[in-house]
Amino acid sequence: METKKQSKLTTFMEEKFVPVAAQIGGQRHLLALRDGIVMIMPLLILGAFAMIVIDFPIPAWIALMESAGWSWGGKIDILINATFGIMAIIxxxxxxxxxxxSYKKNDGTSIDGIPAGILAIASFFVVTQSDGTGSENLFVAMAFAILTAEIYRLFVQKNWIIKLPDTVPTAVSRQFSALLPGLAILGISWLIIAVPMSYTGYKTISHWLNEGLFSWLTNFGLSYPFMMFGSFIEHLLWTFGLHGSAIIIFPFFEPLWISVTHVGTTSIITWPFYENNVWLGGSGATLPVVIYMLLFAKSKLLKDVGKISIGPGIFNINEPVTFGLPIVLNPMLMIPFILSPLVIVTIMYAGTSIGLFPIMDKIVPWTTPIFISGFLAASGDIGSRLMAVLAQVICFSASFIIYLPFIRAWDKINLKREAGEA
Structure with missing residues (x-):
């Protein structure tokens, strides 16, 4: 049962916080950034599989490949370049x-976004001069994609486009309509690099942004407080039924964390650091809750939710838990759902900082089960990878301990409720 204070807090959050968060989550530019990240997800997964093949940490496997008499490592690199290497373009x-x-024309019909996407690729190559098309230029690609889209929609809405007769096929007229906005977009992109770069020591805009302007942002973005802030907001949003990952993590945090994820990185905070540890079983690190329900729950509700959730939970999908228990709008379970990821971030950051845990520098498919993901996400010898697994064991145990008093109390409440109904 909710106390009066809890009820007031819930009411305040529902009336004041949730509408604002929902409005932010529906903001067109943030949705576009999210869509861009979603579009590269298949590449990340396929590239992760290629990395697993090329660097599978079993000496017998490596020896077998080398004994085949061909440069298997170099050939697998072709797949990595075709996935991770073109992320910025996609x-x-x-x-x-x-x-x-997402914009409308003056007649109320939607603007065709495909020409804008094509022009964004051209603009990206202008400002980077082909200076890398992978994760290192993800920020540059997204920034100029937004600029391109805004210029393009302005030209379309103002009717500053070349119109062909209706008898001309749509596929042809579509391309001609992109000529004038394309001229403006590429011209502006060229001016951005031609003038400032002539008076600075930077060769390209991406060089300037990545090493100059973005350096302070990167340092802050890869800090412990920044990750704690992101995790808190993400899980607070989830507890009110909003997709916190899509609203805050995917558009703001994921591009930065992906950009520093590569073998040999010195950054403690990487994308697999968050994805394979904080999301144990899904947002909120809910896999320990599923294990509790499966093994120890006494109420029918928790037993049933546990049975339904174990399959998806192993592969880091936890909607059956968040909406089945529920955790959403449940003051008793909202607390550990928010607290557990914060504790995990702290454990992982502290352990990696002192050298106890290895840096997780390899992206693995997000559905990879716990322990396997830790083993594959770290570089180095078997011992180093086993320490990454140990880190996940510690994080899992910490999450279980945090959830235990809350999920046990919720179990008792439902057991009494079911007995009363019977």
Whole structure:
């Protein structure tokens, strides 16, 4: 049962916080950034599989490949370049096409976002001069994709486009309509690099942004307080039924954390650091809750939810838990759902800082089960990878301890409720 204070807090959050958060989550530019990230997810997963093949930590496997008599490592690199290596290009297209397509023409019909996506790719190559198309230029790609989409939709809405007769096929007229906005977009992109770069020591805009302007942002973005802030907001939003990951993590945090995730990185905070530890069983690190319900629950509700949730939970999908228990709008379970990820971030950051845990520098498919994901996400020898697994064991145990008094109390409440109904 909710106390009066809890009821007031819940009411305040529902009336004041949730509408604002929902409005932010529906903001077109943030949705476009999210769509761009979603578009590169298949590449991340496929590239992760390629990395697992090339660096599978079993000496017998490596010896077998080397004994085949061909340069298997170099050939697998082709797949990595075709996935991780083109992320920025795909993101540029995805963000620009999504953002432009979210606007309306003067006649009320939606703007065709595909030409904007194509122009965003061209703009990206202008400002980077082909200076890397992978994760290192993800920020640049997204920034110029937004600029491209805004210029394109302005030209379309103002009717500053070349119109062809209705007898011309749509596929042809569509391309001609992109000529004038394309001229403006590429011209502006060229001016951005031609003038400032002539008077600075930077060769390209991406060089300047990544090493100059973004350096302070990167340092802050890869800090412990920044990750704690992001995790808190993400899980607070989830507890009110909003997709916190899509609202805060995917558009703001994921691009930065992906950009520093590579073998040999010195950054403690990486994308697998968060994805494979904080999301144990899904947002809120809920896999320990599923294990409790499966093994120890006494109420029918928790037993049933445990049975339904164990399969998805192993593969880091936890909607059956968040909406089945429920955790959403449940003051008793909202607390550990928010607290557990914060504790995990603290454990992982502290352990990695002192050298106890290895840096997680390899992206693995997000559905990879716990312990396997830790083993594959770290580089180094078997011992180093086993320490990554140990880190997940510690994080799992900490989450279980945090959830235990709350989920046990919720179990008792439901057991009494079921007995009363019977």
């Amino acid at each position: 993101a540029a297209f995805g963000v620009a096409s999504s953002l432009a397509g």
